[in-house]
Amino acid sequence: MNRRQALGALGAASVTSACATVRTGAQSTERPNILWLVSEDNNPFIGAYGDRLARTPNIDALAREGILYRNVYSNAPVCAPSRFCLLTGIHPETAGPAHHMRAEASLPEFIGTYPEYLRRAGYYCTNNEKTDYNCKIEPDAIWNASSEDAHYRNRPQGAPFMAVFNSMITHESRLFGPTEGSVKPEDIDLPAFLPDTPEIRQDYASYYNMMERMDGWVGDHLRQLEEAGLAEDTIVFYYSDNGGCLPRSKRYCYEEGHRVALAVRVPEKWRHLAPVAAGSEIAAPVSFIDFVPTLLSLTGQAQPSEMPGKAFLGQNIADPKVYAFGMRNRMDERYDFIRTVTDGRYRYIRNYMPHRPLGQVNAFPWMLKSYASWHSQYLSGDLPAVQARFFEPKPFEEFYDLAVDPDEVDNLADAPGAGAEAMKAMRAALDRHMLSINDNGFIPEGSPLEGYLASRQPGAYPLEEIMQIAAGAAAGTATLSSLTSELQSANEVVRYWAATGLLIRANAATPAAASIRAALEAEPSLQVRSVLAEALTHVGEPEAGVAELARLVASDADKPVRLMALNSLTYIADPVAAMPMVRRLTEDRGYLGRAATYLVRKVDGTFDPYVPLLPPRE
Numbered sequence: 001m002n003r004r005q006a007l008g009a010l011g012a013a014s015v016t017s018a019c020a021t022v023r024t025g026a027q028s029t030e031r032p033n034i035l036w037l038v039s040e041d042n043n044p045f046i047g048a049y050g051d052r053l054a055r056t057p058n059i060d061a062l063a064r065e066g067i068l069y070r071n072v073y074s075n076a077p078v079c080a081p082s083r084f085c086l087l088t089g090i091h092p093e094t095a096g097p098a099h100h101m102r103a104e105a106s107l108p109e110f111i112g113t114y115p116e117y118l119r120r121a122g123y124y125c126t127n128n129e130k131t132d133y134n135c136k137i138e139p140d141a142i143w144n145a146s147s148e149d150a151h152y153r154n155r156p157q158g159a160p161f162m163a164v165f166n167s168m169i170t171h172e173s174r175l176f177g178p179t180e181g182s183v184k185p186e187d188i189d190l191p192a193f194l195p196d197t198p199e200i201r202q203d204y205a206s207y208y209n210m211m212e213r214m215d216g217w218v219g220d221h222l223r224q225l226e227e228a229g230l231a232e233d234t235i236v237f238y239y240s241d242n243g244g245c246l247p248r249s250k251r252y253c254y255e256e257g258h259r260v261a262l263a264v265r266v267p268e269k270w271r272h273l274a275p276v277a278a279g280s281e282i283a284a285p286v287s288f289i290d291f292v293p294t295l296l297s298l299t300g301q302a303q304p305s306e307m308p309g310k311a312f313l314g315q316n317i318a319d320p321k322v323y324a325f326g327m328r329n330r331m332d333e334r335y336d337f338i339r340t341v342t343d344g345r346y347r348y349i350r351n352y353m354p355h356r357p358l359g360q361v362n363a364f365p366w367m368l369k370s371y372a373s374w375h376s377q378y379l380s381g382d383l384p385a386v387q388a389r390f391f392e393p394k395p396f397e398e399f400y401d402l403a404v405d406p407d408e409v410d411n412l413a414d415a416p417g418a419g420a421e422a423m424k425a426m427r428a429a430l431d432r433h434m435l436s437i438n439d440n441g442f443i444p445e446g447s448p449l450e451g452y453l454a455s456r457q458p459g460a461y462p463l464e465e466i467m468q469i470a471a472g473a474a475a476g477t478a479t480l481s482s483l484t485s486e487l488q489s490a491n492e493v494v495r496y497w498a499a500t501g502l503l504i505r506a507n508a509a510t511p512a513a514a515s516i517r518a519a520l521e522a523e524p525s526l527q528v529r530s531v532l533a534e535a536l537t538h539v540g541e542p543e544a545g546v547a548e549l550a551r552l553v554a555s556d557a558d559k560p561v562r563l564m565a566l567n568s569l570t571y572i573a574d575p576v577a578a579m580p581m582v583r584r585l586t587e588d589r590g591y592l593g594r595a596a597t598y599l600v601r602k603v604d605g606t607f608d609p610y611v612p613l614l615p616p617r618e
Contacts, residue, residue: 031121031299032270033152033234035225036164037218038130040079040171041250042240044261045211053183055212058219059238059263064279066236066265069312071344072286073324074242077257078250078331082242082288084134087113089292089307093327096440096450098134100330101251102591103445105135108452111306114292115142115162121299123162124155130166153228162295165221169214170207172245176367178202181209191407193248195387199373200247207246235273235298235313236265247370248390251331252358253340253349254408258326262286264313273298273314284320285344286312293318308437323426325433329441333591334360335567337441341430346419347408348426349398352441352474355504356571359390363594363613372609379609396475399423435463442466444496444527446560466493473501480505484515492525499531506538513539520544526552526561534568542574550578553585559592566595570602579603589615 047054048063049070074082081092081099088111092098098105115125119142127146131139139146145154152161168174185201194200218238225231240260243249249256266274276282289309296303297314310318326340337352359378365371377383378391386409397413416423434441443450443461455461469486472478478501486498502509502516509516516539520532530552536545549572552565562585569575569582585596594613601607 031123031160032267032273033160033230034123034162034295034298035152035221035234035236036162037167037221037236037238038164039167039169039214039218039238039240041242041245042170042211042214042261043244043246043249043256043259045208045244046261048263049261053187053208055182055208056215058215058222059261062218062222062236062238062265063263066263066278067274067276068281069262069264069286070281070283071324071342072239072260072262073258073288073326073342074240074260075258075288075325076327077243077252078328079241080132080134081327083130083132085288086241086291087133087137088135089114089289089304089309090452091289091308091325091327091437091439092134093329093439093441094437095135095452096443096455097445099327099441100134100445101332103134103330106451107135107137111452112304113137113142114295115144117292117296117301118162118299119144121301122160123299124152124159125162126150126152126154127164128166130168152230166241167214167217169217170210170240170245172250172365172368174210175203175206175245175370179206179209179213181205181212183208183212192409193387193390193407194370195374195377195383197370197373197377199369203246203368203370207244232267232269234267235270238263245365245368247365247368247374248358251328251362251365253326253328253338255342255347255402255406257328258324258340258342266313275313275317282312282320283344284322285324285342286321287324289325290321323429323433325430327439327441330445330563332362332364333563333566333595334362335445335564336360339430339434339439339441341426341433342402343422343426345401345403346422346426347398347400347402348423348430349400350427350430350474351394351396351398352470353500354394354396354474355506356393357391358394360570361598361607361609361613363598366609367612367614369610375609397427399426431467434467438463442470442497443493444525444560444564446558447492447525447527449493461493462491466491466497469494470497470500473497473504476504480509480512483509484512484519487515487519492528495519495523495525496528496531499528499535503531503535503538509535510539513541517541517544520548526555526557527564530561530564530568533565534572537572542572543577546572546575546577549575550581553578554581559590563591563595566592566599570595570599575599575603 045051045054046056047060075085076082084092084098095105097103119125125144127143128150129148152163155161183205185205188201188204239262243257293303293309293311294313297311297316323341328338340349398411399413399416400408440455483498483501486494489495516535523529533545533548549565549569553562582596585592597613
């Protein structure tokens with residue numbers, strides 16, 4: 001029996017041995033119960049946050065009776081990497097491929113999960129029912145119960161509990177059709193980055209109406225707690241698993257992608273575990289990386305050294321944070337690489353793949369009529385620059401003053417004005433953060449260098465050097481001679497970023513065409529070959545580049561390699577020679593099929609944003 005099996009085998013006897021005394025009708029515990037009420041895909045469209053259209057009386061009451069955290073951020077703007085962070089207390093990008101959407105990271109044995117820690121301390125831990133942890137974890141091995149029937153009422157008598165309930169009411173998929181309710185499309189004030197179309201107005205109205213229904217779900221759980229006589233013994237958290245799902249939110253590193261609500265009610269009995277009085281608000285940034293340390297602090301346990309977060313409740317409350325960090329890499333079938341940091345007033349964003357548009361066509365979100373409408377307007381040439389920007393290449397850096405520009409449309413990176421010092425500090429803070437967590441984001445997906453342990457082997461992943469090369473590649477400051485020289489490096493990641501730098505330069509890299517061709521002929525890494533092949537198509541050798549990409553698509557290589565090649569073919573001028581191989585992949589029901597279907601329709605001239613790219617449901 002390994003460590004995980006041993007922890008997973010904690011049973012009622014071990015729980016009861018550490019539990020509290022019992023009184024008639026209600027529970028009296030030595031440690032608080034903890035209840036997490038988690039909704040899907042929500043920004044703070046909530047009355048307590050000042051939203052005039054929101055109808056969220058239960059969450060508003062929870063905030064009045066507890067603590068409202070004003071600036072709370074998921075570490076990734078999508079569920080699976082965020083849930084990895086919430087489960088383990090470590091950043092997904094420190095344990096690749098957990099930073100990619102729907103991946104399976106391997107955890108070293110010494111990294112635990114919060115249900116394991118809490119069960120070891122005597123808690124009865126239940127999850128109802130979403131997992132989606134982005135790593136090789138068996139839910140039944142870490143929870144006492146993880147199912148649609150999991151509930152704290154099933155605990156052994158007197159045992160303290162940690163219970164998680166997840167609501168799908170507001171999930172992105174619920175916007176595939178309208179939700180009627182008290183908020184109407186004409187009530188909406190749209191952000192400046194979106195056009196004013198009926199479809200976009202309807203999705204905003206539907207989102208508010210879904211929020212109202214979800215608030216009713218929160219109220220139901222709070223009433224259940226009261227009726228069970230457990231409210232005075234239970235600390236209640238309400239939060240969302242990532243930011244919202246309206247256009248330019250989920251999957252994107254802006255406020256609406258990362259910012260979530262958090263209200264925590266701490267009953268009088270446990271008031272000493274809260275930093276402020278009931279009814280207070282806290283403006284200092286809080287990040288999902290802080291949640292597991294907070295659980296450990298609430299339950300009287302030491303924080304392991306590998307956890308970088310800061311407890312914001314409990315016996316070991318840390319000093320307030322200055323910054324919250326965020327990230328994205330592959331989202332579904334589309335590759336990108338973005339890092340970001342905010343202090344609640346400013347947001348700094350760094351785009352390591354500026355040659356890719358922010359709004360790459362992505363089958364799942366394009367099921368929303370609002371995305372289809374926005375993209376249709378762009379294809380018709382009907383958008384002003386501020387709204388068209390989503391579909392065009394990105395700058396290397398973005399910087400926004402959220403106090404005066406909450407829509408994040410006025411990029412101050414080249415002229416930050418009064419925020420110049422803040423931008424300088426954030427740029428440096430982001431570099432320090434990436435180095436401190438050994439950010440795996442620079443490693444191409446599927447590389448043997450990827451992973452918590454593999455990337456930490458001596459000499460395997462010289463991150464400081466790689467960060468300098470990648471920044472020069474993405475910013476356009478590296479010279480062609482330095483990039484071609486780095487193509488000869490013994491390190492795969494160095495070669496990958498040298499190739500990416502040449503690709504970003506497009507036809508400006510034509511003087512390096514011979515070096516790119518020679519590097520492709522010698523390159524052993526399939527991921528690097530994909531980038532070099534795409535670069536060749538921009539420097540006068542399109543036939544050779546397309547042929548290599550077609551070979552990668554048709555190969556039996558791992559899915560990340562074929563997906564990278566499909567993405568490359570999507571952005572070259574003439575991929576026709578590769579289309580026989582691409583068409584075969586349209587039958588795939590995963591990410592390969594989605595990417596291939598879009599590419600086929602684009603080449604055939606049949607792409608319509610309103611026609612789903614997803615295969616019909618069986």
